[in-house]
Amino acid sequence: xxxxxxxxxxxxxxxxxxxxxxxxxxxxxxxxxxxxxxxxxxxxxxxxxxxxxxxxxxxxxxxxxxxxxxxxxxxxxxxxxxxxxxxxxxxxxxxxxxxxxxxxxxxxxxxxxxxxxxxxxxxxxxxxxxxxxxxxxxxxxxxxxxxxxxxxxxxxxxxxxxxxxxxxxxxxxxxxxxxxxxxxxxxxxxxxxxxxxxxxxxxxxxxxxxxxxxxxxxxxxxxxxxxxxxxxxxxxxxxxxxxxxxxxxxxxxxxxxxxxxxxxxxxxxxxxxxxxxxxxxxxxxxxxxxxxxxxxxxxxxxxxxxxxxx
Ligand code: FAD
Numbered sequence: 001x002x003x004x005x006x007x008x009x010x011x012x013x014x015x016x017x018x019x020x021x022x023x024x025x026x027x028x029x030x031x032x033x034x035x036x037x038x039x040x041x042x043x044x045x046x047x048x049x050x051x052x053x054x055x056x057x058x059x060x061x062x063x064x065x066x067x068x069x070x071x072x073x074x075x076x077x078x079x080x081x082x083x084x085x086x087x088x089x090x091x092x093x094x095x096x097x098x099x100x101x102x103x104x105x106x107x108x109x110x111x112x113x114x115x116x117x118x119x120x121x122x123x124x125x126x127x128x129x130x131x132x133x134x135x136x137x138x139x140x141x142x143x144x145x146x147x148x149x150x151x152x153x154x155x156x157x158x159x160x161x162x163x164x165x166x167x168x169x170x171x172x173x174x175x176x177x178x179x180x181x182x183x184x185x186x187x188x189x190x191x192x193x194x195x196x197x198x199x200x201x202x203x204x205x206x207x208x209x210x211x212x213x214x215x216x217x218x219x220x221x222x223x224x225x226x227x228x229x230x231x232x233x234x235x236x237x238x239x240x241x242x243x244x245x246x247x248x249x250x251x252x253x254x255x256x257x258x259x260x261x262x263x264x265x266x267x268x269x270x271x272x273x274x275x276x277x278x279x280x281x282x283x284x285x286x287x288x289x290x291x292x293x294x295x296x297x298x299x300x301x302x303x304x305x306x307x308x309x310x
């Protein structure tokens with residue numbers, strides 16, 4: 001069996017594998033796509049010590065770094081079930097879609113998350129050409145320009161407030177008759193001079209000139225009329241879905257599907273740790289996920305020391 005089996009090869013999982021391998025213990029990483037969300041990213045400019053890199057390059061370097069160590073890397077493998085250990089000292093089992101069963105004294109789940117998309121024409125075509133899901137990452141690209149934020153929950157309203165300080169104008173588009181964000185955020189949003197809020201507005205299409213976004217269209221749901229807004233950027237903020245469906249019933253999840261962890265990265269199941277975007281940790285960012293991966297690996301190592309028989 002492994003001492004540490006990491007499920008997920010994004011920034012969290014790769015960092016966890018490096019930390020575990022450096023302890024000289026048997027380490028494995030199972031992942032569907034090594035690199036995770038960073039594979040879908042263009043420029044990365046907020047990872048300290050790396051002023052600029054690109055997602056696919058960052059992902060390849062993550063994998064190369066892990067390969068410097070004696071780690072069993074199992075790529076393009078999908079984990080389908082996790083069976084917690086029967087006792088504190090027991091083995092955790094992870095089953096793969098291929099039918100293989102892997103046993104480990106500890107498991108670190110770092111299966112990440114995916115952005116909910118609007119599923120409207122133009123959204124996929126203009127992804128990274130004006131359509132974006134990450135205000136912390138891409139906000140500065142729209143300095144002085146006009147943008148739309150789709151979604152009036154906490155993340156959408158926070159994004160609109162954040163962007164209003166960078167861009168020239170923000171149009172916030174909410175499907176419902178009211179915003180769902182916390183009152184204090186709504187008050188802040190309404191106090192900003194360069195923000196317009198559209199309620200009952202259903203985004204119907206992202207429009208562009210072939211190379212980049214030029215605007216979007218929406219349906220006003222009460223009057224059933226169609227309108228368009230000219231913008232250079234569309235920030236989609238309608239939810240981040242954790243990749244944890246395969247864990248239901250085995251470790252505690254929040255109603256939104258995030259794995260509940262403590263400050264050592266421990267989950268509710270003994271020997272099972274978690275890190276990164278699939279957990280309750282706030283702020284879904286590469287550097288935050290990487291740090292959480294280190295925490296979970298050190299947490300797992302601590303667990304192994306305490307449960308190993310002399
Ligand atoms: P992920 O990167 O999501 O990795 C999850 C891993 O788990 C992948 O290897 C995946 O294949 C694997 N996996 C999932 N399910 C299974 C399963 N059942 N079995 C096996 N493997 C599985 N952050 C920044 O800090 N700066 C940026 O500039 C930036 N730009 C971004 C741009 C885009 C377009 C996106 C989508 C995100 C961006 N982010 C950025 C956010 C950042 O990419 C994430 O916060 C980070 O990748 C999370 O790391 P993670 O390891 O937790 O999960």
